[in-house]
Structure formats: C-alpha cells, structure tokens
Amino acid sequence: MYQLEGVEFARLMKREFSTSFETTYATGSIPNRFDCYAQGLKADDFSILRFGARFEDGLRINNMQDATHVSIHFQLHGCSDALISGFDATSTMNRGQFNLLNCVNPVSSFVFPKQKRYEYVCVGLKPAFFNEILLSCGEAYDNLLQQSRGARPFALFPDNKKISHLQSSGLSLLTEPPVADSLRNAYIKNKITELTLLTLSGQYETRIPTAVNTADVEKLHSVKDHLDIHYLDSMSLRSLSRDFLLNEFKLKAGFKKLFGTTVFGYVQGLRMNHALTLMRSGGITVGEAAVITGYLSDASFIRAFKQYHGYSPGTQK
Structure with missing residues (x-):
C-alpha cells in the first residue's frame, strides 16, 4: 500500500480559486497510484468539501491535521477507513452512509482501498454555528450541546446510518443552488441548517433492520446511479428490473426501503429540480x-x- 504524510498530500493538490464565496478547486495525482479532485466552499460558519478519486492502488495518508469542526460526512461512492484522534476505534465509511462527528483539533490517518470510483461530500460546521442549531432543538439535545461546548469528540451515531432521500436532495441543492447569485450565500446557509436538522432528527429514531437482501443493495444503488444520469429518458419498472437483474417487487420495495421514496418519485424529484434550473436559466x-x-x-x-x-x-423566486 502506497503511503503519504498529510503535508505531502496537501502539497500535491494543485489549487485554483474562484471569485465567489472563496470557492476552491484542486487536483492531484501520482501516476499508476491515484488521481483525485477536491471542490471546496468556505464561509464564516461552515465549509463544504466534495472529494472524488480513482485509486489504482491502495493509499494511506498519515497525520492529516485540521482545525476543530463538526463534520457531517456523506459517502456517495466507494469506501474508506479513518482513525481520528479523540476516537477509540477506526471509522469505516461505506457507500450510501453518513454520520456526524465532532472533531477536536483532529489528527487523522486515512486508508483508501483500490477502487475505481470514490466520492464523498463533507459539510463542516464551526462549533459556534453548530451550538446555535442545537440550542434551537430544545432540551432533548442538551447532552450533545454540553459535549460540543466542552470540546469533547463524539459521533452522533454508534453505527453509520443510510443517507435518506431528503438528505440526498438537500446535497444536490447545495452543490447546484437554484437561486440568483445574490441569494446564494443565504440559501446555502439555510440549506446547511436544514441538512443538519435532518441529520440530528435521526438520533432518537427506532433503528429498524433493513429487509433488503445484501446482494440486492449494490444493485439498487446502481439503479439510483443510473437514474441520477438518465432521469430524462423513458423508462419502466420492467426495463429497470431487466437491466439490473432485479424482479419488480424487489426493485419497488427495496428502493423505497433504502432511499425513502419510490423509483418514480425519485425520478419526479430529479425532473422537477432540472425543470427549475431550466426556467431560471432563461430563454x-x-x-x-x-x-x-x-x-x-x-x-x-x-x-x-x-x-x-x-x-x-x-x-x-
């Protein structure tokens, strides 16, 4: 497995800056090892990082240093392991999972297995901003507020949870805000607050074991990936079932179980968001x-x- 120190990896990433809201773009690669990109947006109260890569070999990054922040991590593709200072166990993130971590002056090591597609979105919150959100949530969240104020590392969930349809839609709107540039910063801040509340709301939900066969989970994620690209195409449950080797019942029931909406409810949302983008573009x-x-x-x-x-x-609007 190829290894890099955190400072070496940071130097490897070539950065470009745009003029809006301190947006950065960065790319880095080592031939026959990996190539990756990072798109970041920073504001006073939060940051958004979208990171993607292709790993032709396993990679370990040691001693990556960062400032104290609350990290809401959404794993979109691939998997990785992270050992973060302040946490006893290694955190493993698999495709379609999320968690919220309070990271206090973290020094982290990451392990990325060989994989063709790796991607996540991380929403980072400044502690003061996160505490404001917790204060608005009432007494049920006092314990989390005390841990945050006391600068104590914690994970919101002992086991990672599945990204919901509402969270997925929120992430899409964060990366492509459907508003005028003059409203963009305020819109993104409100969307991040909404996404944080959706994440916090799962803390007291009863955990129901999934009834989806493990072998079908990957197929259903492939269906979702297909819909994300081909949502404007004509399709039917029969054709999707045939193309992804799932019977119609498993497709309908499994998709609803994993993503919280029906297949065509998901397609409808993608089409309506695309329609909004079209109408706002003019012409x-x-x-x-x-x-x-x-x-x-x-x-x-x-x-x-x-x-x-x-x-x-x-x-x-």
Missing part, C-alpha cells in the same frame, strides 16, 4: 421545459411543478 418557455421533462401537456407540467415547488413555473 426557455414553459412548453419547452414540459417537453424536455417528459410531460405531454403544459397543464400537467405546471400542475406537477407547482405541487413539487409550491409555485408556478412562470413565477420567479
């Missing part, structure tokens, strides 16, 4: 947006758009 009519997103009439498109977004497509 396109309601009728054209209806055709692009698969509606046979303007009226049915307008009705679906209003039901999903809460206002008509001709209304500027």
Whole structure:
C-alpha cells in the first residue's frame, strides 16, 4: 500500500480559486497510484468539501491535521477507513452512509482501498454555528450541546446510518443552488441548517433492520446511479428490473426501503429540480421545459411543478 504524510498530500493538490464565496478547486495525482479532485466552499460558519478519486492502488495518508469542526460526512461512492484522534476505534465509511462527528483539533490517518470510483461530500460546521442549531432543538439535545461546548469528540451515531432521500436532495441543492447569485450565500446557509436538522432528527429514531437482501443493495444503488444520469429518458419498472437483474417487487420495495421514496418519485424529484434550473436559466418557455421533462401537456407540467415547488413555473423566486 502506497503511503503519504498529510503535508505531502496537501502539497500535491494543485489549487485554483474562484471569485465567489472563496470557492476552491484542486487536483492531484501520482501516476499508476491515484488521481483525485477536491471542490471546496468556505464561509464564516461552515465549509463544504466534495472529494472524488480513482485509486489504482491502495493509499494511506498519515497525520492529516485540521482545525476543530463538526463534520457531517456523506459517502456517495466507494469506501474508506479513518482513525481520528479523540476516537477509540477506526471509522469505516461505506457507500450510501453518513454520520456526524465532532472533531477536536483532529489528527487523522486515512486508508483508501483500490477502487475505481470514490466520492464523498463533507459539510463542516464551526462549533459556534453548530451550538446555535442545537440550542434551537430544545432540551432533548442538551447532552450533545454540553459535549460540543466542552470540546469533547463524539459521533452522533454508534453505527453509520443510510443517507435518506431528503438528505440526498438537500446535497444536490447545495452543490447546484437554484437561486440568483445574490441569494446564494443565504440559501446555502439555510440549506446547511436544514441538512443538519435532518441529520440530528435521526438520533432518537427506532433503528429498524433493513429487509433488503445484501446482494440486492449494490444493485439498487446502481439503479439510483443510473437514474441520477438518465432521469430524462423513458423508462419502466420492467426495463429497470431487466437491466439490473432485479424482479419488480424487489426493485419497488427495496428502493423505497433504502432511499425513502419510490423509483418514480425519485425520478419526479430529479425532473422537477432540472425543470427549475431550466426556467431560471432563461430563454426557455414553459412548453419547452414540459417537453424536455417528459410531460405531454403544459397543464400537467405546471400542475406537477407547482405541487413539487409550491409555485408556478412562470413565477420567479
């Protein structure tokens, strides 16, 4: 396994800066070992990091140092192990999982197995911002607030949880905000607050064992990945079942269990968010947006758009 020190890895990443909200882009590679990219956004109260890579060999990064922050980690593809100072055990993140960690002056070591696609989004919260959110949650979250104020490392969940459909939608809106540039910073801050509350809300839920066969979980994630790209294409449950070697019952029940929505409910959300992007970009009519997103009439498109977004497509928000 190839090894790098944290400072070596940081020097390897070539960074570029944009002019909006301190956005950074970075890429790094070692031939026949790995290539990766990082897209980051920093504000006063939070940061967002999207990291992706292809590992042609296993990689270990030692002694990566960071400032105190609350990390909400969403593993989109691939897997990795992390040993973070202040935590007794190694944290393993697998595809489709998330957790919230309070990291106090962390020094971390990461292990990335050989894999073709690795990707995560990490939302980092400044402690003061996180504490403000906890204060708004009431007495049920006093224990977490005390741990945070006392600068004590903790994980919100002893075992990682599955990313929900609502969290997935929130992450999509964070990376592509459907608002004017003048509203972008305020919109992102409010979305991060919403995403944090969705994450915290799972603390007191009863943990129900999944009924999805382990062998089918990877297939269902592949279905979701396919829909993320091909959501504008014509499709049916029968064709998806055939293409991904799942019977229709397993496809319908398993998708709902894993992602909290039906297959076509998920497609509907992707199409409506795409329609919103189209309408905000200008130069396109309601009728054209209806055709692009698969509606046979303007009226049915307008009705679906209003039901999903809460206002008509001709209304500027």
